Amino acid sequence: MKEEQERKKEFRTTVDGTVVKRVYTQADVNGGLDTSLPGEYPYTRNIWPAGYRTRLWTVRQYSGFATVEESNKRYKFLYQQGNTGFSVAFHLPTQIGYDSDHPMAAGEVGRCGVAIDSLADMERLWDGIPLAEVSTSMTINATAPIILAMYIAAAEKQGADPRKLRGTVQNDLLKEFCARNTYIFNPDASMRLITDLCAYCAENMPEWNSLSICSYHIREAGATAIQEAAFCLADGIAYVEAMLRRGLPVDSFAPRFSFMLACNMNLLEEVAKFRAMRRTWAKLMKERFGARDPRSMMFRFHVQNDGATSTAQQPLNNIIRTTIEALACVLSGCQSLCTTSYDEALALPSEEAVQIAIRTQQIIAYESGVADTVDPLGGSHYVEWLTNHIEEGIRDYIAKIDAMGGALEAVKQGYIQKEIARSAYDYQKAVDSGEQVVVGLNKFTTDEKVNLSLLEIPEEVERKQIERVRKLRAERDNAAVQEALAEVRRVAESNENVMPVLIKAVKTCATLGELADVFRSVFGEYREPNIL
Amino acid sequence: MPGKRIRVLIAKPGLDGHDRGAKAIARGLRDAGMEVIYLGLRLTPEQIAEAVVQEDVDAVGLSCLSGAHLTVFPKTVKLVREKTSKDILFVGGGIIPEKDIPRLREAGFAWIFGPGAPLPEISEFIKTSLEKRAA
Structure with a gap:
């Protein structure tokens, strides 16, 4: 019987592009078969x-x-x-x-x-x-x-x-x-x-x-x-x-x-x-x-x-x-x-x-x-x-x-960043060329208009949250907050564990931004070089 | 603009860290023969506007997937327009709901590319738009 032609010249994994064989047998896992049981x-x-x-x-x-x-x-x-x-x-x-x-x-x-x-x-x-x-x-x-x-x-x-x-x-x-x-x-x-x-x-x-x-x-x-x-x-x-x-x-x-x-x-x-x-x-x-x-x-x-x-x-x-x-x-x-x-x-x-x-x-x-x-x-x-x-x-x-x-x-x-960016770009090119099929995106496409009811975040959320944090800062015991922030700074500058003082500080209603600012001033802010 | 390479600046305003798209587009435009300045992420509209003027680019691509586009995109265009009279082309991309697009077009964006937009389509759009402007 004549061998039927396969629909692609070769099949490859997406994990690293290794050629995938038509069928795998015992011979492919010999020596490497894991005989452990679950647990x-x-x-x-x-x-x-x-x-x-x-x-x-x-x-x-x-x-x-x-x-x-x-x-x-x-x-x-x-x-x-x-x-x-x-x-x-x-x-x-x-x-x-x-x-x-x-x-x-x-x-x-x-x-x-x-x-x-x-x-x-x-x-x-x-x-x-x-x-x-x-x-x-x-x-x-x-x-x-x-x-x-x-x-x-x-x-x-x-x-x-x-x-x-x-x-x-x-x-x-x-x-x-x-x-x-x-x-x-x-x-x-x-x-x-x-x-x-x-x-x-x-x-x-x-x-x-x-x-x-x-x-x-x-x-x-x-x-x-x-x-x-x-x-x-x-x-x-x-x-x-x-x-x-x-x-x-x-x-x-x-x-x-x-x-x-x-x-x-x-x-x-x-x-x-x-x-x-x-x-x-x-x-x-x-x-x-x-x-x-x-x-x-x-x-x-x-x-x-x-x-x-x-x-x-x-x-x-x-x-x-x-x-x-x-x-x-x-x-x-x-x-x-x-x-x-x-x-x-x-x-x-x-x-x-x-x-x-x-x-x-x-x-x-x-x-x-x-x-x-x-x-x-x-x-x-x-x-x-x-x-x-x-x-x-x-x-x-x-x-x-x-x-x-x-x-x-x-x-x-x-x-690591470069390795990831390279793979991302290779994938995008494969999709653009049609080599990688994505159904509905580059094959079997339609002109249908998407009509879904999507979740919307109302614009007043931002205004309300801003009011809330400002009110909190005005109403809390600010002397206690300052004292707590100073204590966080001292610990951050030392080798002590920061967790216990942070737990104390949040209880005074010191804000997340204030606490992060203490760390920023002790550790500095990081800016990543732009890696393409 | 025969003979002159198109200069494009790609940047991410706001706090969004999803830079896969911005990076792929930066590389795609470079491979399409453009000069690309990739400014990176977590930038204020002020920082981007400053760089746009200093780098004297022809086009700017902004990307945002966090939902802050209605705040940071128009502000960037406005600040650039205040600093220079050059007719710079603005395009945007990210997770941008359909209903926000008219507001962004009104703010000066020539086009908003959604998820899945092919790289050749984006580079072609920038080329032809700039040619039309120069003509």
Whole structure:
């Protein structure tokens, strides 16, 4: 019989362009077949022996906008829809250390997240939501110590015991320098604040995740799957080393490190990536850092579907994209998941769009059956080959970054930023040329007008928030505030941990901007060289 | 403008850190033969206006994905117009709702490119718009 011609001259992975064979067999994984079971080192298949058979993943939608009252309302809505953990989006001024009335905050107030200027705002955000009972993830980095201090103080006011609080602060500045860009201070000062927070939590908040090492934003900025995984783990290594330099034993802090990853459209590649990251991290922790506690080796991860795979054209198609990406995450055994709402290429998600995103997870959980057995794709020749291949790619990058002196140095030299920008540009060119098909964008296009009801942030939000912070400054005990700020300065200039004085300071209603200004004057502000 | 290379300044006003698009466009315009000044992110309209005048560019591309475009985009154009009489072409991009586009066009933006706009389309638009202005 005559061989039929294949529809492409060659097929390639998107992880690094390696040629994909027509079929994979036992021979492709010989010698590299991982025979460990779920719950067994190196945890390739899952960190827990029974996976989702004991407990499903946490549905954790990223949310926050406008004022604390609006966000509080949305959180209560999410809770009713079956959201089992909160994930707070802060507006950019809060993330970059400006109060809402600062000139740099003009136009940004309440846009990308909720505006938090002071403890009073933080208390209102959680009004009617018992912080002792929920778990809260906060996407906050440069100002993470200040925001965590406010969260602790707000919880105390509700009568909660800070030692029992559950949640996460992102606190990952390395990826800010690589990709996300909400840094304030230089890399060294940032590392000091990060480790202050981690050390404080190691001692005082045993159930709090003090660091969420992120590759999500690295991927969103254009990295390939291998680059995403490699830069994330290289950042993880840098944090472990920084904590060890403070004299803390690895098993005292590593169990509280968690990860936040991206999930793109190539389902099998993504599954292999998650498996490879789990295995690589376990080996790094055990072999390189001598961890003994299995929890230090367990790679716990949250995934957010790649927003950059959403298209503004034919937005309902994004529901299908999200389904495929979410399926990849569940097939890989993620701990928690945020599904992208179909309108996110156009605006912050509307309530209807968020509901569909949550339902997508629930349909996978309760109807598809994929959560009934652990690592169902394990043993697939292609997935096992890809897992090994991605692990090798990660190791090559880590070796390169080690040779530069680690991730902190690689970031200072702009190496990681350049690698990401190169991949982003290559991808854009592939889309422009049609080589990379994006349905509805460069193929199967229509002239339909998008007609969705999008979430709008009213313009008076900014004015109201400005009034609120100014009123607060006028009414509080300003002598107590000044005293607290002076104390924060003294500690920042010393080697003491900043967390205890920050908790005291936020209770005087010192604002986020005032506290960030103290740090700015001690550490200076960082400006990144423009890397194309 | 035969013989003269088009000079373009790309910048991100406001606090938004999503610079993937701005960087890709900067590289795309450079590969299309333009001289590109990439000014970077977290800039005030004042800083951008100052650079636009000093660099004597023909076109300016602003990018914003945080929702602050209605504040920072028009302000930048206004400050540039106060500083120079040169007829500089302004284009914008980012996550910009359809209904905001008329206000931005009114403020002086020749075009707003949304997510998914191909690089060749953007460079072609800048070239032909500047040719029309010169004619």
